[in-house]
Amino acid sequence: MIKILANDGLSQSGIDLLHQEGFEVNTTKVAQEQLANYINENNVSVLLVRSATEIKKDLMDACPNLKLVGRGGVGMDNIDVAYAKSKGLQVINTPESSSQSVAELVFAHILTGARFLQDSNRNMPLDGDTKFKQLKKSYAKGFELRGRTLGIIGFGRIGKATAKLALGMGMKVLYTDHRTEGVSLGVTFFDGQSVTFDLQNSTLETVLKESDFISIHVPSQNGYILGKKELELMKPTAGVINASRGGVLDEVALVDALNKEKIAFAGLDVFESEPTPEIAVLMHPKISMSPHTGASTIEAQDKISMELATQIIKLLK
Numbered sequence: 001m002i003k004i005l006a007n008d009g010l011s012q013s014g015i016d017l018l019h020q021e022g023f024e025v026n027t028t029k030v031a032q033e034q035l036a037n038y039i040n041e042n043n044v045s046v047l048l049v050r051s052a053t054e055i056k057k058d059l060m061d062a063c064p065n066l067k068l069v070g071r072g073g074v075g076m077d078n079i080d081v082a083y084a085k086s087k088g089l090q091v092i093n094t095p096e097s098s099s100q101s102v103a104e105l106v107f108a109h110i111l112t113g114a115r116f117l118q119d120s121n122r123n124m125p126l127d128g129d130t131k132f133k134q135l136k137k138s139y140a141k142g143f144e145l146r147g148r149t150l151g152i153i154g155f156g157r158i159g160k161a162t163a164k165l166a167l168g169m170g171m172k173v174l175y176t177d178h179r180t181e182g183v184s185l186g187v188t189f190f191d192g193q194s195v196t197f198d199l200q201n202s203t204l205e206t207v208l209k210e211s212d213f214i215s216i217h218v219p220s221q222n223g224y225i226l227g228k229k230e231l232e233l234m235k236p237t238a239g240v241i242n243a244s245r246g247g248v249l250d251e252v253a254l255v256d257a258l259n260k261e262k263i264a265f266a267g268l269d270v271f272e273s274e275p276t277p278e279i280a281v282l283m284h285p286k287i288s289m290s291p292h293t294g295a296s297t298i299e300a301q302d303k304i305s306m307e308l309a310t311q312i313i314k315l316l317k
Helices: 012-020 032-041 057-062 081-086 099-114 117-127 132-138 157-168 204-210 251-259 298-316
Strands: 003-006 024-026 046-049 068-071 090-093 149-153 172-176 182-188 194-200 213-216 239-242 265-268 287-289
Touching: 012 024, 012 298, 032 057, 046 298, 057 081, 068 298, 081 090, 090 298, 099 117, 099 157, 099 213, 099 239, 099 265, 099 287, 099 298, 117 132, 117 287, 149 157, 149 204, 157 172, 157 182, 157 194, 172 194, 172 204, 251 265
Parallel strands: 003 024, 003 046, 046 068, 068 090, 149 172, 149 213, 213 239, 239 265, 265 287
Antiparallel strands: 182 194
């Protein structure tokens, strides 16, 4: 029997499918430093992770019985993919499963920034009973999204899903992507109707200068996509959202731009120094934050679980 360790958890739907096909699935959470011993002592052949556990060279070298490693999610920066493949290990991920959930969280942050919710949610519990009128006045200059422009950096699956939400809300969409020139996007509604939008690739500079919101959707990079120079191209009323990877947005430059009112707000689901984000970021009244929960919905986790299970069955049976 092939033994699977889902070290960062796996939804029941995927576990049930794997059990039906004769696999043994263990969801015990093993600490990183004890992982190699556990894998070897329990004869684990398949190791599945999300973002918490790393699968690097030392772990693979220490576990000769591993046949397949997988990431429940899109980004593979916590797996040394090239080294795994050089050792003959099969490597899988789930690029299809979390796009809608991440896109919706991007819009949660955009809407939060447009109506100052990140700050009012902090101040209402403290002063709502004594300074209600002052708070009402200080948060009175929010704005609608309809007619505004969303700029998307990176137009893969999640970028496209984010664009569809924007189009459905009556926004204009600009995007920049070095692999995608022109795109026809179909936005489908609850009753089966669909509207198609034709979008053209723009330069990064155009997207930064013309957008009311910037949303980043790129894989892990060497160096920043958005630093001081890029933030200075943005409108002073604009906001930036990063729900892709920590380290693609320069947080020092971001805090400086917010303090100097060069941009209006930010929404962060990922952080440069995750899992210990900087205090200057955590305390900032113009930053809406979530603890890397872009794919953390019931629906996305079920899809991730089923996508992993289906790939494992196809590859190992």
